[in-house]
Amino acid sequence: MGHKRILIVSQYSLFDQGIGSALRQQADVEVVGVCHDLEEAYGHAQALHPDVLLIISRPEIVRDNAFRLLEEISPSIIRISPTDGSMQVYHREQVDQASLDDLMTAIQATAIQFDTEGREDFEPQPVESTTDDHQTRPRRESMKHFIIVAVLVAIVTLLVIFGLNRIQLLPMLASEEGIPIDNLFGLHIIVIAFLFALIVVFMLYSIVAFRRKPGEEGDGAHLLGNTKLEIVWTIAPLATVLFFSFLGARVLGVVTAAEPDELAVDVTAAQFSWRFDYPEYDITSADLNLPLGRQAVFNITSEDVIHNFWVVEFRVKQDAVPGQVHSLRVTPTHVGQYKIRCAELCGTGHAYMLAEVNVMEPADFEAWVAGQLAPSELSGAELGAEIAQLQGCIGCHSTDGSQLVGPTWLGLYGSEEALEDGTNVPVDDAYITKSILDPASQITEGFPNVMPATYQDTLSEEDIDALIEYIKSLGE
Numbered sequence: 001m002g003h004k005r006i007l008i009v010s011q012y013s014l015f016d017q018g019i020g021s022a023l024r025q026q027a028d029v030e031v032v033g034v035c036h037d038l039e040e041a042y043g044h045a046q047a048l049h050p051d052v053l054l055i056i057s058r059p060e061i062v063r064d065n066a067f068r069l070l071e072e073i074s075p076s077i078i079r080i081s082p083t084d085g086s087m088q089v090y091h092r093e094q095v096d097q098a099s100l101d102d103l104m105t106a107i108q109a110t111a112i113q114f115d116t117e118g119r120e121d122f123e124p125q126p127v128e129s130t131t132d133d134h135q136t137r138p139r140r141e142s143m144k145h146f147i148i149v150a151v152l153v154a155i156v157t158l159l160v161i162f163g164l165n166r167i168q169l170l171p172m173l174a175s176e177e178g179i180p181i182d183n184l185f186g187l188h189i190i191v192i193a194f195l196f197a198l199i200v201v202f203m204l205y206s207i208v209a210f211r212r213k214p215g216e217e218g219d220g221a222h223l224l225g226n227t228k229l230e231i232v233w234t235i236a237p238l239a240t241v242l243f244f245s246f247l248g249a250r251v252l253g254v255v256t257a258a259e260p261d262e263l264a265v266d267v268t269a270a271q272f273s274w275r276f277d278y279p280e281y282d283i284t285s286a287d288l289n290l291p292l293g294r295q296a297v298f299n300i301t302s303e304d305v306i307h308n309f310w311v312v313e314f315r316v317k318q319d320a321v322p323g324q325v326h327s328l329r330v331t332p333t334h335v336g337q338y339k340i341r342c343a344e345l346c347g348t349g350h351a352y353m354l355a356e357v358n359v360m361e362p363a364d365f366e367a368w369v370a371g372q373l374a375p376s377e378l379s380g381a382e383l384g385a386e387i388a389q390l391q392g393c394i395g396c397h398s399t400d401g402s403q404l405v406g407p408t409w410l411g412l413y414g415s416e417e418a419l420e421d422g423t424n425v426p427v428d429d430a431y432i433t434k435s436i437l438d439p440a441s442q443i444t445e446g447f448p449n450v451m452p453a454t455y456q457d458t459l460s461e462e463d464i465d466a467l468i469e470y471i472k473s474l475g476e
Contacts, residue, residue: 007048008034009041010056019054019080053077149205156197157190164189171312174338174359176295176331177255178315184244184251191240255316256329262295269300269307269320270452272349272405273392274340283372286389287356288340291365295331303454308344311357317343332359347450349405352395384470387463396451399474406451407444413468413475418445432468 006029008020023029032048035041041053055077077090169189173182265288266277277284290296300309302320309328310317318328342353360368378386388394396405407417416424417431420443425431435442436459439451459467 003028003030005030005032005048005051006054007032007041007045007050007052008054008056009036009038010034010054011036012056019056051076055079057081145205145209149201152201152205153194153197156201157194160193160196161190164193170315172334173315174311174313174332174334174336175315176333177329178313180251180254181315184247187247188244256327258297258329259295259331262297262329263291265290265296265298267298267300267309267320268303269309269342269346269353270303270392270454271305271347271450272342272353272395274309274353274355275390275392276355278369281369281373283369284390285372286392287358289358289360289365289368290330290332291362292332292335292359294362295329298328298330299325300328301325304452305346306344307342307346307353310341310343311338312341313338319344335359335361347405348448349396349450352404354395380466380469381473382470384466384468384473387459387466388470391455391458393467406447409471409474411475413472415475417442419443420445429468432471433464436464436467 006023008031020031020034023031032050033044035044038055045053053076057079079088079090081087170182170185173179264279266279267288268275268277273286274288275284275286276288298309298318300318300320301324302322304322306322307320308317309320311330313334314330314332316328316330318326320326336359338357338359340355340357342350346353388397398404398408399410401408401410412427413432415427417427418424425442431442435451437456439453440449443449
């Protein structure tokens with residue numbers, strides 16, 4: 001049968017005394033101790049490492065704890081019922097069935113008819129801690145797995161960081177305010193890479209290292225919980241979130257700080273265009289022009305719906321909300337041309353709501369200002385083209401025949417328009433003027449009613465006349 005170390009767990013003193021005496025008469029059996037409940041057995045088993053756990057109890061006691069007992073105490077369990085004498089055997093490894101049968105036969109053959117009087121009391125064997133190789137082997141195995149996983153997590157983290165940095169997630173940085181933002185983003189990448197590695201490495205390593213081996217049967221260990229681990233994975237994410245919240249608040253303070261002599265630009269968004277006013281120079285333009293190295297403060301609002309002012313290279317963005325003015329500060333660091341995009345879905349022309357950003361040397365910026373302030377010598381059509389650009393008309397009406405949100409202006413003047421109500425009207429000065437001042441009164445068939453009704457407040461008669469001349473020129 002082979003030498004067997006047995007730990008008895010029983011609350012029935014007569015039973016464990018008799019069975020213990022009988023087992024001690026077996027040459028190949030060693031009773032290493034007697035415990036009175038399972039909790040006590042858990043503690044003693046850490047030092048004793050029994051081969052068999054003999055439990056004298058009701059069936060449900062073992063059924064409810066079988067996984068934990070098999071994993072943490074003993075590879076084999078024999079349960080004896082004190083009421084009907086029935087037995088059950090649980091074991092997690094391939095144990096010699098003949099050996100277990102012999103052991104159970106010895107137990108069943110034990111006479112449990114004891115006279116409580118005159119019987120010598122049975123004293124449990126003292127429990128002594130041991131530090132042999134059988135005790136330290138599981139710890140060494142656990143430490144080996146931990147070291148391997150830690151090394152793999154570090155390697156995968158570095159590889160992910162390297163890979164993400166190689167693919168250039170962000171375009172060129174072109175503002176001072178973007179420097180702390182990119183630094184914070186880089187720190188996010190490191191944490192994300194570590195968390196990715198932590199999850200993937202643990203999962204794949206567990207699949208490989210703890211897979212079911214050939215010949216193994218039964219379920220894996222049933223773990224009831226680990227309080228220390230639960231505390232760690234609660235406190236660690238909380239501390240991480242608080243840390244990044246602190247960093248985010250610091251970065252927000254840096255990117256919103258005002259500098260002396262900043263350039264004020266009033267930004268007005270409308271479906272689907274941008275307008276830029278420079279109060280310092282009394283200039284209005286359809287493109288955003290900025291001097292290099294000078295901080296600009298954008299005072300952003302909207303005429304209709306919510307838009308969002310975003311230049312990717314500047315890294316910062318701000319909503320344009322009707323009836324409100326929100327500020328955004330940018331200090332350009334590179335000369336070049338960039339694009340303003342609306343980052344808030346604002347209607348059918350959202351994708352076309354773009355504007356040019358020109359960052360130029362300070363001397364070139366002053367030359368541009370001087371050119372804007374010089375008396376205009378433009379013809380009516382040229383002035384109309386400038387107004388159309390400034391008011392954002394070309395964001396909805398093409399000048400080359402392509403289809404946008406509104407009808408194209410190419411060849412429009414002098415033609416007939418089919419309206420939504422089924423009528424046809426000639427395109428003349430009166431039609432164009434009414435379409436500008438009261439756009440909802442005559443909707444062109446096949447196009448949505450999205451033209452703003454605010455031009456009667458922003459355009460003068462001279463502006464409208466210039467627009468008409470421009471539209472006429474597109475039909476010539």
